[in-house]
Amino acid sequence: MSNKTELVRASLAKRYAREKRFRFWGLASIVLSLAFLAILLTTIFMQGLPAFTQTYMKLEVDLSAEALGVDANAPQDKLRAASYETVVMNALTTRFPGVTERKQKIALKKLVSSSAAYDLQAMVMADPKLIGTKQTVWVMADDDIDTYFKGNIDRNQPEADRRIKDFQLTWLDDLEAKGEVERRFNVTFFTSGDSREPEQAGILSALMGSFYTMLVTLLLSFPIGVAAAIYLEEFAPKNNPFVDFIEVNINNLAAVPSIVFGLLGLAVFIQFFGVPRSTALVGGLVLTLMTLPTIIIASRAALKAVPPSIRQAAYGMGASRVQTVFHHTLPLAMPGILTGTIIGMAQALGETAPLLMIGMVAFIVDIPQGITDPAAILPVQIYLWSDSPERAFTEKTSAAIIVLLFFLVIMNLLAVLLRKRFERRW
Amino acid sequence: MNTSIILLLLLVLAAFSYFFGRKRALAVSNGNRGVNKLHSLPGYYGNLVVVWCLLPSLIALMLWSFFSPTFISQNVISSLPAEIQNADPTKVNLFMNRVESMAKAGAIDPTTDPAQQEAARRYMELQANSNLIKAVLVFAIAGLGMFWAFRKIAPNYRARNQVEKVIVGIMIFCASIAIVTTLGIILSVLFESLRFFQTIPLTEFLFGTHWSPQTAIRTDQVGGSGSFGAIPLFAGTLLISVIALAIAVPVGLMSAIYLSEYASKRVRAWVKPGLEILAGIPTVVYGFFAALTVAPFIRTIGESIGLTVASESALAAGLVMGVMIIPFMSSLSDDVINAVPQAMRDGSYGMGATRSETIKQVILPAALPGIVGAFLLAASRAIGETMIVVMAAGLSANLTANPLEAVTTVTVQIVTLLTGDQEFDSPKTLAAFALGLTLFVLTLILNIFALRIVRKYREQYE
Amino acid sequence: MNTVALTNDTMPLPTAKDVSAASSKDQPLDIQTIVEELKQASQPVGVPFLDDPKFYTRDVDVFYNQAKQAIFGVDLDIGKNEVIAMIGPSGCGKSTFLRCLNRMNDTIDGCKVTGQLLLDGEDIYGKDQDPVLLRARVGMVFQKPNPFPKSIYDNVAYGPRIHGLTTNRSELDDIVEDSLKKAGLFNEVKDRLQSPGTGLSGGQQQRLCIARAIAVSPEVILMDEPTSALDPIATATIEELIDELRQSFTICIVTHSMQQAARISQRTAYFHLGYLVEVNKTNTVFTNPQHRLTENYITGRFG
Incomplete structure (x- = not known):
């Protein structure tokens, strides 16, 4: 006996060392995953947060009739076509006199965003009496200037490697010293559609596109998914080959790569049924097919969790099967079903690959007005921007990701709350 | 009358169906001293009328909307001048695409080929007719369905069982979408793949070690066939x-x-x-x-x-x-x-x-x-x-x-x-x-x- | 509960040695009073203490998650090479107490054990006590047969292997054969030692688990209702086996079946609502119970 005790005791140190090592690897795995998550989120936030502000530049514009080429009494279409760009250019040359070299002139013009002229246009058209007056306006700076002021261009680099040259730096230092540049909240980012100019690009069209796409997806997948789940859980005969086949299909569809659904959408919805390309409608249809398995599986689990005694009580009162389901089982399972639906929708909101197949990669400036207008969606917008070379678009991409993550967090919180609020232990 | 208006009117009709169906159920039961003589709750009779009003008419609407464009184009093509009809199928397709886009825009571009203008006019005319027939047909079916169901309302008619059968039917349909989706995936990728394998042999695809899909856009372009x-x-x-x-x-x-x-x-x-x-x-x-x-x-x-x-x-x-x-x-x-x-x-x-x-x-x-x-x-x-x-x-x-x-x-x-x-x-x-x-x-x-x-x-x- | 008094006359009246047992014979059994009485008693009725015991336990309290106390001040000695049966209604703490003896309760989150528990004079819950070593000395057999999803051979060899008891294969073969023989299973499985242990019948699986436990030659074997998942024939085999094992091991068995306790044990401990009520020679407990709770239990008035 004691011989055995000694043997066991002798091996103990080694065994506990092994135990510790194993435990360490487990902990290390978790730390690794969470560290990656932290790095990913920090990087995105560090890159993206500056995009919520935008550099504005103060301009003294002379809205003289001769520079504009119209007077205050001109009709609307003349007003619209007036040469506001000249006014902007004049304002810049007055601010920085003595610029003669062609290259520098171009650079001077590119200090401010091309939207400056449109801002003036809107201002004058709203109040033609401004013609002939001098005004102080704040206009958006060009994306390179914006990038510089956000500290993303290193002025100690050799000049040839920089997008901002030395002569521009002297201008910018002068502007900064006199307080003629300012960082403001970037409203444009939330109120405009995509643009080739980074400083004018916004996510509104993508947001609306995502909204309409999600609307179509929700309206289709929720009723269909719940109906299918009810049938499979409450009505379907057991050990019926047809029902088994449906189940195999659902489980398998849940694991089919998303891009294959894109191929389906392209070949069936667009080519065969002639649904218009690039629209929220076709995107919603594809995402519906993708989301259905998630909703069906979650709804079935929720229905299964309702104890049979409830059903038996209803049957005992003489309720029909359909009445039992709609009066008792379904309302009790609803929180679980809604949770599953929200999670499915969150997945759909972040989905990109299948939508690339059905033409949702088009460059969309206009804000879609309905489900049959061409639309981009948020993840696709992220994909498109991430492909653009400008430094300013990297920032926008991260900002768009932050917005996307914001919506996903909201949806998941909603799901968690719902689960907590209605959690029921039978 | 376009599809969304038809749908809207059908919904209004459905609301009426429910109301009258329910009322009639109450009316027929009154002679027998009250509701408890009815087999089902009065609402079920209303729902039954709704089902008969909507289900057949919606199916008709769907079928008509799906088949009428093909039918119209066939009709327009057959009315085209012979030389266009006998041309290469891709040309006919291109021609018809232009015709259809003109017809859809509702404006005939006077600068185009007169034959095309003529075809577009014919297309628009046929489409107008088709829409009219569609509306008449759908509402006729809806009305007939309503009437049929209305006639069937009687105290011992098992409305609930009928309505529930329809509900379960709809559920089965929804559950079957999973199968349809799988089938859709298989068919869509399979058909196009088969066409691909007609030009590129399967063995080359599976065992070839060189991938460069850039095919020549014009025939005279260098760069081979990919x-x-x-x-x-x-x-x-x-x-x-x-x-x-x-x-x-x-x-x-x-x-x-x-x-x-x-x-x-x-x-x-x-x-x-x-x-x-x-x-x-x-x-x-x-x-x-x-x-x-x-x-x-x-x-x-x-x-x-x-x-x-x-x-x-x-x-x-x-x-x-x-x-x-x-x-x-x-x-x-x-x-x-x-x-x-x-x-x-x-x-x-x-x-x-x-x-x-x-x-x-x-x-x-x-x-x-x-x-x-x-x-x-x-x-x-x-x-x-x-x-x-x-x-x-x-x-x-x-x-x-x-x-x-x-x-x-x-x-x-x-x-x-x-x-x-x-x-x-x-x-x-x-x-x-x-x-x-x-x-x-x-x-x-x-x-x-x-x-x-x-x-x-x-x-x-x- | 009121029917207790009515059926009383069919039972042989016990000789009233104990006050609480005698005085309250005719009172209805009400939980409040029972708990009060049990709280008052300083030690169990009967003979809880022995000279030179294997296990020595005093004032053992067990808590689950602080709020819920499962065992209240249990005092009990368990002798060497005896079979002690622990009986009582479900949820009375007998399994919890059993699991204190080899610290199996450690594996349950939030479970706390206080009081004094000694094995051969060593503190079971002491700082320098190693649970791994302890469990090598105090083996356990569970309610449901739980062979590992391995071959019969590997199941039995599991303990010796993890504890490093042997260094060569033939020694291990000997241990496996010996253990299976002791568990009375060897003849049934000697031709299929490499087939999975889960393929055996329920009774065979339980004997495999016993073989697995004795392969590390423990000093004590704890058995937690080892036959409750088995049919009567398999139960009889296991009971015979326990009787043989008594020669070399101390055995503590929790059982639901009073007949089983009567058949195989030398001493019996009766638990109720987390209290140890009565401990005595098995014979005495069943023929002449001294506490009215024990009597009511063994006469089948509640269970």
């Missing part, structure tokens, strides 16, 4: 998936083990949501991170120790994909490990085994089938993952096993071949469907195999 040997794509997919799984499987499995066997409740309550966040991040975000942060990082490190690293290396894509799959692997393994009965652990602890001995020698062997299933599902996920590789892996179809070089994958090529404006039946786009078919078949086999293993495993301990 080659479609998919081996480099398969190799690239395999390489990236192997890297991803090499990270995701051990890390995911160890995380699951730690969470289910070691972690205290408090730790679990914090770490599990953390992993769920990792799972909830959209793949496009991972792709962006891989391309913009991880790839340059790997490149810098590689170059600092004297290695040449491509700017879009397989390693970067695989690494990030691995992280993406970690939560998937860990939650599947967690389920599997928790399914091992507590009695097994007790038995082992009762013998004096330490935790790690119990895990390694009892729990993991017991959970092995489930873990294999989880592994297969993770592999299927890695193979089918698209956005990360599209953004971080690049397009060059290199046949290499070096993770520091750039490779391309099946999914990347599908995306590249199908985005941008393409003719639908050029070999280039068809190749995408052939790749899609390969991908679908491969993942289908993995999924079915994995799901079967996991289910068998669950049943064992239930």
Whole structure:
């Protein structure tokens, strides 16, 4: 006996060392995953947060009739076509006199965003009496200037490697010293559609596109998914080959790569049924097919969790099967079903690959007005921007990701709350 | 009258149907002293009328809307001048596309060919007629249905049973959509793939080692007919998936083990949501991170120790994909490990085994089938993952096993071949469907195999 | 509960040695009073203490999650090479007490044990006590047969392997054969030692678990309702086996079946609501119970 005790005791140190090592690897795995998550989120936030502000530049514009080429009494279409760009250019040359070299002139013009002229246009058209007056306006700076002021261009680099040259730096230092540049909240980012100019690009069209796409997806997948789940859980005969086949299909569809659904959408919805390309409608249809398995599986689990005694009580009162389901089982399972639906929708909101197949990669400036207008969606917008070379678009991409993550967090919180609020232990 | 107005009117009609059906049910029962003589609640009679009003008319509407465009174009084509009709089918198609777009816009462009103008006019006329007939037909059917159901209302008529039958029918239809979807996937990729394999032999596709799908746009262009040997794509997919799984499987499995066997409740309550966040991040975000942060990082490190690293290396894509799959692997393994009965652990602890001995020698062997299933599902996920590789892996179809070089994958090529404006039946786009078919078949086999293993495993301990 | 008094006359009246037992014979059994009485008693009725015991336990309290106390001040000695049966209604704490003896309760989150528990004079819950070593000395057999999903051979060899008891294969073979023989299973399985242990019948599986437990030659074997999942024939085999094992091991068995306790044990301990009520020679407990709770239990008035 004691011989055995000694043997066991002798091996103990080694065994506990092994135990510790194993435990360490487990902990290390978790730390690794969470560290990656932290790095990913920090990087995105560090890159993206500056995009919520935008550099504005103060301009003294002379809205003289001769520079504009119209007077205050001109009709609307003349007003619209007036040469506001000249006014902007004049304002810049007055601010920085003595610029003669062609290259520098171009650079001077590119200090401010091309939207400056449109801002003036809107201002004058709203109040033609401004013609002939001098005004102080704040206009958006060009994306390179914006990038510089956000500290993303290193002025100690050799000049040839920089997008901002030395002569521009002297201008910018002068502007900064006199307080003629300012960082403001970037409203444009939330109120405009995509643009080739980074400083004018916004996510509104993508947001609306995502909204309409999600609307179509929700309206289709929720009723269909719940109906299918009810049938499979409450009505379907057991050990019926047809029902088994449906189940195999659902489980398998849940694991089919998303891009294959894109191929389906392209070949069936667009080519065969002639649904218009690039629209929220076709995107919603594809995402519906993708989301259905998630909703069906979650709804079935929720229905299964309702104890049979409830059903038996209803049957005992003489309720029909359909009445039992709609009066008792379904309302009790609803929180679980809604949770599953929200999670499915969150997945759909972040989905990109299948939508690339059905033409949702088009460059969309206009804000879609309905489900049959061409639309981009948020993840696709992220994909498109991430492909653009400008430094300013990297920032926008991260900002768009932050917005996307914001919506996903909201949806998941909603799901968690719902689960907590209605959690029921039978 | 367009479809949305018809739908709106049908809904109004349905509301009326319900109201009158219910009223009639009450009326017929009144003679027999009240509602309790009715077989079903009055509302069911209302619903029955609604069903008879909507169901047939909606089906008619759908059929008409689906077939009438084909019918109209056929009619217009047959009325065209003979020389156009006998021309090459693609020309006829082009001609008809113009006609249809003019008709849809509702304005006939006077600068076009007179034959086209004539055809567009005819098209518009036929369409107007068709819409009129559609409206009349749909409302006639709706009215007939209503009338029929209305006539049937009687105290002993089993309205509830009828309505419930329809409800269950609709549910069966909804459940069958899963089958229809699978069928749709198979048919869509299969048909286009078959067309692809008519031009490119299957053996060349499966065993060719050169992939360059750029076909000549004009016949006189140099650049040949493109080659479609998919081996480099398969190799690239395999390489990236192997890297991803090499990270995701051990890390995911160890995380699951730690969470289910070691972690205290408090730790679990914090770490599990953390992993769920990792799972909830959209793949496009991972792709962006891989391309913009991880790839340059790997490149810098590689170059600092004297290695040449491509700017879009397989390693970067695989690494990030691995992280993406970690939560998937860990939650599947967690389920599997928790399914091992507590009695097994007790038995082992009762013998004096330490935790790690119990895990390694009892729990993991017991959970092995489930873990294999989880592994297969993770592999299927890695193979089918698209956005990360599209953004971080690049397009060059290199046949290499070096993770520091750039490779391309099946999914990347599908995306590249199908985005941008393409003719639908050029070999280039068809190749995408052939790749899609390969991908679908491969993942289908993995999924079915994995799901079967996991289910068998669950049943064992239930 | 009111029917207790009515059926009283069919039972042989016990000789009233104990005050609480005698005085309250005709009172209805009400939980409040029972608990009060049990709280008052300083030690169990009967003969709880022995000279030179294997286990020495005093004032053992067990808590689950602080709020819920499962065992209240148990005092009990368990002798060497005896079979002690622990009986009582479900949820009375007998299994919990059993699991304290080899610290199996450690594996349950939030379980706390206080009081004095000694094995051969060593503190079971002491700082320098190693649970791994302890469990190698105090083996356990569970309610449901739980062979590992391994071969019969590997099941039995599991303990010796993890504890490093043997260094060569033939020694291990000997241990496995010997253990299976002691568990009375060897003849049934000697031709299929490499087939999975889960393929055996329920009774065989339980004997495999016993073989597994004795393969590390423990000093004590704890058995937690080892036959409750088995049919009567398998139960009889296991009972015979326990009787043989008594020669070399101390055995503590929790059982639901009073007949089983009467058949195989030398001493019996009766638990009720987390209190140890009465301990005595098995014969005495069943023929002449001294506490009215014990009497009511063994006469089948509640269970």
